[in-house]
Amino acid sequence: MNIGEIEQREQESCVHPRNSSASGTSANSACGLRAKGPAMNEVRIAIFVFLCLVGASLGALFSYERLPPHQRQDDTHAVVRLIANIFIVMTSLVLGLMISSAKGRFDAVNRDVHSYATELILLDRMLLLYGPEASGARRELRSYTERAASGWTVEGGHSDKTNERLLEEVETGLRALAPSREPQLSIWNDIREQYRKVLELRWALVEQAEGSIPRPLVLMLVAWLVLIFATFGFRAPRNAVIVSGFIAASALIGGAIYLIVDMDAPFEGPIQVSPAPLQRAVAEMSR
16 A cells, blocks of 8 residues: 555545544544644744733833832832842743753754664664565555655654554554564564564654643743843833844844744754654665
């Protein structure tokens, strides 16, 4: 069974679902539809941070003159600065931890992708060593690897049903093998163990697609930044340079948080794990 036949079956099952109760989330998953949640959420977070920081800084800047005189004294300004310094330190620590966590997660997933490509190559080599009886399973394995390499964001970020079926075809081909003598019997046992490793790594990658940074932590960080920017705008000179500086700083911090959240989701956005290891695996299988 080739990829076209598998995809045609899925399209038919999407048009004619077996039961109406599966027309919700499960039907979307079976038809290969992908939610826009991760990428859209990252953009929304960045825009939300930008608007909050601009509103806090410019709001404090332009509302300072309207405060009562006793709230504009030097003592009040000194206390406000002390409070801001506390949250500046805490924000720096949290941002450092978020960057470290996102980078560590990204590197771990990247290592898993390289390991996954290696395991696929080893499985292909074992099938080649088994003999011509395993040519069908090799062909299905190569088809799966080609599809995973060409649409890695789909395969890595979600459990793609077409890829699952291709792996099932590989398993069907393995079950069809009937070794009756050595060394085929020993190789067949090694092939089954190697196939199990491939499945474990694939599901590990699927499970790691979701971000690990808690959204409440991001919201708390944004609240701290809002407080800090509000104190910056408190008693600041009202001129074009200050306003432009607040807008630029808000945009840069929003972009930084966007990149951190994006790196935490390694299969979405501009910073994502490269499919190059799988592409090299396809090249090795095609030799």
